[in-house]
Amino acid sequence: MDRRTRGPGVRHEQRRQEIADAVLAVVADGGVQAVSLAEVAARAGVSAGRVQHYFPAKRQLIEAAFERGNELSSARIRARAGADLDAAPPRTVLTAVLTELIAHDAETEAHLRVRQSFTALALTDEAIADRMRTDYARFHGQIADLLRRDQRDGALPADLDPAETAPALVALAEGLAYYVLIGVTSPPAARARVTDAIAALYG
Numbered sequence: 001m002d003r004r005t006r007g008p009g010v011r012h013e014q015r016r017q018e019i020a021d022a023v024l025a026v027v028a029d030g031g032v033q034a035v036s037l038a039e040v041a042a043r044a045g046v047s048a049g050r051v052q053h054y055f056p057a058k059r060q061l062i063e064a065a066f067e068r069g070n071e072l073s074s075a076r077i078r079a080r081a082g083a084d085l086d087a088a089p090p091r092t093v094l095t096a097v098l099t100e101l102i103a104h105d106a107e108t109e110a111h112l113r114v115r116q117s118f119t120a121l122a123l124t125d126e127a128i129a130d131r132m133r134t135d136y137a138r139f140h141g142q143i144a145d146l147l148r149r150d151q152r153d154g155a156l157p158a159d160l161d162p163a164e165t166a167p168a169l170v171a172l173a174e175g176l177a178y179y180v181l182i183g184v185t186s187p188p189a190a191r192a193r194v195t196d197a198i199a200a201l202y203g
Contacts, residue, residue, distance in 0.1 A: 016054050019044050020068035023061050028110035032117045035061060059121065066118040069111035073100055076108075090146040091155070091202065094169075097143070098194050101173040103180050104187045112177055140166045147201075156201060165201065172197055 022044035026034050040061060041048040055061045081096040082088040103109035122129040143166035150156045176190035 015046075015050075016064060017068060019046070019051055019054055019061070020064040023065035024069060024107075024110045024114065027065065027113050028106045032062070032113055037061075059125075062114060062118050062121075065114045069114055072107070073111060076100060090149040091198065094143065094146045095195060095198055097146075098169060098173040098198070099191045101170075102177045102187055102190045102194065104191070109181070112181060116178065116181060136167075136170075140170060143169060150202075157203070160201065169194075169197065 019040060022040045023035055025043050026039050030039075035058060037048040037051050037058075041051045044051065051061075055064060077093075077096045077100050078085065080100075081093045085093050100108075101112070103112040118128070119132055122132045140163075144162035147156060147160065147162035147165060151158065151160060151162065173194050176185065176193055179185045180187050180190050
């Protein structure tokens, strides 16, 4: 028996994932405001008590959906850029990662709405703010590393500063992502702005 794929611990994680998927489904249909123990329980096919056992508060439900959305987002990025991101062309990975931040269908819209709702909690919850600072530092570092790889290969100007450019690219993509969610701009237009910004770096 492979204990890594069987046993109480695995079932526990499977149930958490199923509930997180249910939260994303509820958000896709009714927005973040529709998330409740009863609604998530009905979507997951379990009791409200079971949902509360795993996630005692609504904030924890949103956080679980945030993390699950990130997992699904990573899978979509690998489907576009290749399973081994280290072996893929840096510009291809950069484009896949930054455009993934912009909703383009019901699934990605649900993920981005959950993301916006969870990150907004950082404004009033220092624990979440600390987590987001750590997450962003890691994310910016990954984007900067992609830029450095192409810079070493001569695809980007030698005077470009990856450490400064990475946060600017992420901020552009996330700002446009918010505009898409509230209807200021369309997903194709937002994605085009991001790809244009990347193209400008590469000349």
